[in-house]
Amino acid sequence: MDLMLKILIYSYVFAGVQCVPQVSWLPCQFVDEHVFLNSENHTETQLVHRQALLQFGQKGDAPVNPHGITFLVTGSKLDLRRYLEGAEAEQVECELHRFSTPGIHIRWPVKGDHEYNRWFTCTLKHTRGLFKVTGLLRHQSDQPPSGQPDYHSWTPVEDRETLTTTVAMVTKTGSPSVKAGQGSEQKLDCQFAVDHRGPDVTVEWLWQHRGERVKLFSHNSRTGQTNGKGVSLKSLAGGDASLKIPFIKMSSEGRYICSVTVNPLFASMDINLQIEEAPRVSLNVGPALSLQEGGEQKVICVAASYYPLDVEIVWYDQDPSSLGHRVGAPLPNKLANVLLSSHKPNSDNTYTLSAFFYLKASLRDSGKQFTCSVSHQSLRVPIRKSFILTVEEPSRWMFYLAVVLLLSILLIVLFMMLSYLRSEREKSVQKKPY
Numbered sequence: 001m002d003l004m005l006k007i008l009i010y011s012y013v014f015a016g017v018q019c020v021p022q023v024s025w026l027p028c029q030f031v032d033e034h035v036f037l038n039s040e041n042h043t044e045t046q047l048v049h050r051q052a053l054l055q056f057g058q059k060g061d062a063p064v065n066p067h068g069i070t071f072l073v074t075g076s077k078l079d080l081r082r083y084l085e086g087a088e089a090e091q092v093e094c095e096l097h098r099f100s101t102p103g104i105h106i107r108w109p110v111k112g113d114h115e116y117n118r119w120f121t122c123t124l125k126h127t128r129g130l131f132k133v134t135g136l137l138r139h140q141s142d143q144p145p146s147g148q149p150d151y152h153s154w155t156p157v158e159d160r161e162t163l164t165t166t167v168a169m170v171t172k173t174g175s176p177s178v179k180a181g182q183g184s185e186q187k188l189d190c191q192f193a194v195d196h197r198g199p200d201v202t203v204e205w206l207w208q209h210r211g212e213r214v215k216l217f218s219h220n221s222r223t224g225q226t227n228g229k230g231v232s233l234k235s236l237a238g239g240d241a242s243l244k245i246p247f248i249k250m251s252s253e254g255r256y257i258c259s260v261t262v263n264p265l266f267a268s269m270d271i272n273l274q275i276e277e278a279p280r281v282s283l284n285v286g287p288a289l290s291l292q293e294g295g296e297q298k299v300i301c302v303a304a305s306y307y308p309l310d311v312e313i314v315w316y317d318q319d320p321s322s323l324g325h326r327v328g329a330p331l332p333n334k335l336a337n338v339l340l341s342s343h344k345p346n347s348d349n350t351y352t353l354s355a356f357f358y359l360k361a362s363l364r365d366s367g368k369q370f371t372c373s374v375s376h377q378s379l380r381v382p383i384r385k386s387f388i389l390t391v392e393e394p395s396r397w398m399f400y401l402a403v404v405l406l407l408s409i410l411l412i413v414l415f416m417m418l419s420y421l422r423s424e425r426e427k428s429v430q431k432k433p434y
Contacts, residue, residue: 092126101119121267293392367390369386
């Protein structure tokens with residue numbers, strides 16, 4: 001990016017203009033293509049990244065940056081800025097590409113100075129994934145098509161060239177990535193608009209996952225033929241091609257592709273649907289656990305019915321003196337003697353994992369709080385389950401009972417020994433001859 005463009009960007013940001021529909025230009029990256037035959041006579045494409053500006057205005061306007069490539073978007077029935085939902089300028093990423101047509105002349109039914117057109121795509125994305133907009137830009141030309149795909153002989157774009165364009169078609173999704181739980185209802189957003197009335201439009205929805213590809217819906221406005229379901233034909237007539245999924249199942253996960261074709265133009269939107277199920281966390285002990293000194297207890301934390309697979313379970317303990325203190329208290333201590341089970345698959349394709357350790361009671365641990373913390377991508381904050389340990393000394397009656405038992409055992413042994421000695425003595429007397 002040259003110095004002039006950097007100065008323009010910084011001056012724009014510090015000017016306090018925050019709402020994209022108010023801006024007159026956006027910095028973009030123009031991904032140009034160099035197509036050539038390699039040594040094996042195969043066609044290869046080399047991508048060339050070039051800095052450019054997307055400038056909004058009227059035909060003949062001077063470029064904001066005369067030292068760079070300018071795509072001047074002039075007035076038409078479609079305004080790209082209207083589809084950006086008031087996002088701030090620094091939240092919008094802009095990328096421009098060439099658009100290849102079959103090389104056959106198809107008249108675009110909008111008046112212009114020239115009969116022929118060169119096409120470009122402009123993609124505007126929110127940096128936090130809130131939307132994605134693709135505009136097909138029409139640049140009028142006096143050069144007729146060659147009859148072959150135009151990528152074989154792209155018309156060069158010079159470093160300081162200004163390309164005057166209009167927006168011919170727009171597609172947009174407000175849900176590039178969707179996370180949903182099983183059993184929920186979802187609507188995958190796909191909108192489109194064309195710069196003239198009554199276009200011959202074909203709309204399709206495809207689902208793709210792990211090599212499998214299925215056509216879910218298709219509609220052609222010219223023939224009226226419709227296959228599949230999930231899209232309202234009434235809404236479709238107004239440019240709303242959103243797909244409704246009434247009941248999300250685990251098999252619903254995958255990439256959904258909404259495509260719009262108005263010959264010779266084609267645009268598609270990818271929407272990734274990911275299933276998320278939050279874990280249910282439980283302990284095998286109550287909130288208070290009492291043990292006698294020297295006693296042992298297996299403590300288990302179970303994270304059940306989560307999806308996708310990755311989950312983290314960590315056990316901590318915390319001294320009684322630090323409980324209830326937010327400032328200056330020592331951090332909880334992570335337990336090292338924790339064992340993990342394997343991820344157990346459930347019948348509904350979710351998973352269960354347990355983390356356990358053996359707790360040997362010691363008087364110095366009495367009053368400690370033990371906490372199981374479970375983290376998963378479906379959770380904004382980890383789920384925590386805790387219990388407080390109380391360790392008791394053996395009671396006196398146990399001591400007395402032990403003494404009584406010991407004395408009883410000694411008396412029994414003594415009685416048996418005396419009985420044995422008496423018996424032996426009697427036997428000895430009976431054996432004497434006198």
